[in-house]
Amino acid sequence: xxxxxxxxxxxxxxxxxxxxxxxxxxxxxxxxxxxxxxxxxxxxxxxxxxxxxxxxxxxxxxxxxxxxxxxxxxxxxxxxxxxxxxxxxxxxxxxxxxxxxxxxxxxxxxxxxxxxxxxxxxxxxxxxxxxxxxxxxxxxxxxxxxxxxxxxxxxxxxxxxxxxxxxxxxxxxxxxxxxxxxxxxxxxxxxxxxxxxxxxxxxxxxxxxxxxxxxxxxxxxxxxxxxxxxxxxxxxxxxxxxxxxxxxxxxxxxxxxxxxxxxxxxxxxxxxxxxxxxxxxxxxxxxxxxxxxxxxxxxxxxxxxxxxxxxxxxxxxxxxxxxxxxxxxxxxxxxxxxxxxxxxxxxxxxxxxxxxxxxxxxxxxxxxxxxxxxxxxxxxxxxxxxxxxxxxxxxxxxxxxxxxxxxxxxxxxxxxxxxxxx
Numbered sequence: 558x559x560x561x562x563x564x565x566x567x568x569x570x571x572x573x574x575x576x577x578x579x580x581x582x583x584x585x586x587x588x589x590x591x592x593x594x595x596x597x598x599x600x601x602x603x604x605x606x607x608x609x610x611x612x613x614x615x616x617x618x619x620x621x622x623x624x625x626x627x628x629x630x631x632x633x634x635x636x637x638x639x640x641x642x643x644x645x646x647x648x649x650x651x652x653x654x655x656x657x658x659x660x661x662x663x664x665x666x667x668x669x670x671x672x673x674x675x676x677x678x679x680x681x682x683x684x685x686x687x688x689x690x691x692x693x694x695x696x697x698x699x700x701x702x703x704x705x706x707x708x709x710x711x712x713x714x715x716x717x718x719x720x721x722x723x724x725x726x727x728x729x730x731x732x733x734x735x736x737x738x739x740x741x742x743x744x745x746x747x748x749x750x751x752x753x754x755x756x757x758x759x760x761x762x763x764x765x766x767x768x769x770x771x772x773x774x775x776x777x778x779x780x781x782x783x784x785x786x787x788x789x790x791x792x793x794x795x796x797x798x799x800x801x802x803x804x805x806x807x808x809x810x811x812x813x814x815x816x817x818x819x820x821x822x823x824x825x826x827x828x829x830x831x832x833x834x835x836x837x838x839x840x841x842x843x844x845x846x847x848x849x850x851x852x853x854x855x856x857x858x859x860x861x862x863x864x865x866x867x868x869x870x871x872x873x874x875x876x877x878x879x880x881x882x883x884x885x886x887x888x889x890x891x892x893x894x895x896x897x898x899x900x901x902x903x904x905x906x907x908x909x910x911x912x913x914x915x916x917x918x919x920x921x922x923x924x925x926x927x928x929x930x931x932x933x934x935x936x937x938x939x940x941x942x943x944x945x946x947x948x949x950x951x952x953x954x955x956x957x958x959x960x961x962x963x964x965x966x967x968x969x970x971x972x973x974x975x976x977x978x979x
Contacts, residue, residue, distance in 0.1 A: 558627055560599040564591040564772055567874045568851070574929070575625075580771050587755060587849065590874060591772040592812070593625050597819050600623075603628070606791060607821060615639035617673055617780040625776050626680050633712045635666045637963045638780055642788040648905040648918070658794070659909045659918075660785055663943030667732060669864075669911075670781065670806060670941040671698075671705035677777035677864045678766040679709045685764070689926040693718045693739070696766040696796075697754035699747045699802070699863045700729030701942055701966025706766055707736035718763060720750040726863060726947045748855065748868050768805035769871025778809025779816065782921060785937055786814075786823055793823040794935040798924070800941060801831040801840055801887070802865030802918035810939075811879035827937075829885040830929065831876065831951035832920025834860035834892055837871050840877060841887040850877050861892040861950055864913035864942060886929055890919040897946060898922070899954040909951075917941070 563572040566582035566589050573582070573591070582589030604622035613617045616958060617638035621628065649657035675696075682694050693970040696706050697720040707748045712715040719733050723742040733740045743750040751767065758765040760961075786793050793814070799807045817823045833841045837858035843850050855869040870876055875916050880887055898915030903910045910918070917938045924930050946950045955961075965971045 558625065560596050560603075560622070561625055562594045562596050562705045565594050566591055573727060580765060587770060590769060590872065592875075593772055593776055595623075595816070597816075601820060609787065616779070616889060617676060620780055620783050620949065623783070624677065624780070625773050626677070627684065630680050630684065633676055633679050633709050635709065635712045637665055637709075638784060639673045640664045640781075640784065642785060643906050643908065645906045645938075648901070652922065653932055654925070654930070654934050654936060658766045658937045659902065659906050659908050660781065660937055660939045662781060662939065662941055663910060663914060665705075665907070667701075667704045667708040668943035668946060669701040670778070670939070671702040672709065673780050674768065674774040674805070674809075675702065675705035675709040675766065677773050678706060678764070678771065679713060679715065681773050682764040683713075683715070683882045691716055693761075693763045694766055695754055695758050695763040697721070697747065697751040698864055700725040701864050701946065702766070702768065703738070704729055704732040704736070704790070707733045707738035710738070711736040719819070720754040720757070722747050722750055724863075726949065728946050728948060746858065746868060747866055767871065768803050769873070774805055775809040775812050775872070775875060778806050779813030781939065782796045782810045782813035783817070786817055789935075791822055792935075793817070793825055794827050796828045796830060796885075796930055796936045796951075798830050798832060798921050798936065798938045800862070800865050800913045800920070800939070801833050801876055802837065802867040802870065802913070803932035804840065804867075804870040804872035806939075806941065807831050807879045808872050810877025811875065811883065814883075826883050829879045830920060830924055831880050831885070831887045832916050832923075833866060833887060833889055834862050834895060834916060835889045836892060837861040837862070837866045837868070838889050839867065839891070840873060841889040842881060843873075843877065844887040860895075860912075861953075862895050862912035862916050863947065864911065865916060886924070888920045888927065888929070890916060890923050893957070894919040894922070896950065896954040896957055899951055900958050900960075902940065903944070908940055910940045911942040911944050911946040912950050914940035914942045
């Protein structure tokens, strides 16, 4: 793969040839997260805006030349990426904004953004011959990354072992079991599941998909911003709102934008605004107080938005850089504001979001209140998961706004009774 120059440690800056390290910089234990550094001249010799315009493939693999995989790499057959970007004037107007779009990644095969990274994980694992040896791929997750890996592995009949907190929503656990994953329900938090997964991967030699550990996961996640900019005719938005838990999505969005700037495909770096629940606010606290994310102690994480519950965000260096280096911000929202966002998104755009996805919209509302965006800013809100992932929270959200179902007898007379009350 001559388009990759090296992997660079984000802590010490040391550079490694891709085939000399597996996941992290050995000088910093599990914290030595690496960044993939590309040779953009090589990439530009293989892809252009013109070739993309002629490419019928709408999945993430239309950007294969910009990803850390071989040009001839076999890719999973399911259609990851190519998710819609909806113009949302009915969301924009009440907020006094001119331009808001919603990127709906709940439309991916397993109904979440995490399919993008898992697709890369499957390809990278099989590059190493793991496909032939049937060595499992593993990950820890609050549910979405797990379902994504299980689904992508099912598409190529590859074994996988999943670690999730036993408190994960039932719909997410059902996905794992339906896809045939080997599921470990951990009696603890996501952070507990993550640590156990690291130990298990080391003990058994499994390929580790964990975000904030495997440097290639950010590369899959950056494809969302490639799509956003292409869908906006390569005019980058002014602001992008991203809900944040472990930090890999926001880090991936930032990485994709840096790629596009380096290639000359966009002219400006959007401001990135990360959104956290006040019940899982490690990065918001660190940004607000100017704390070092490497030395800051973990926080307690118990938000209704399970997908962004992370007491110690694993990709926190990239997540902080995404905001600081783009003159962005972190905002903090309540769980009630997140649940309100579910119904607002659904009724304003027909996008059905799980709590973590709705958090991004709640963050936009909060940013307007704080004066962090201007009326004429071109704003993209990223929905990271479908509402069917967490029906319990969706039902709570509709109850909060007073929406209930009407019960009627199977007669026109009784229907008229109900209609009269309405």
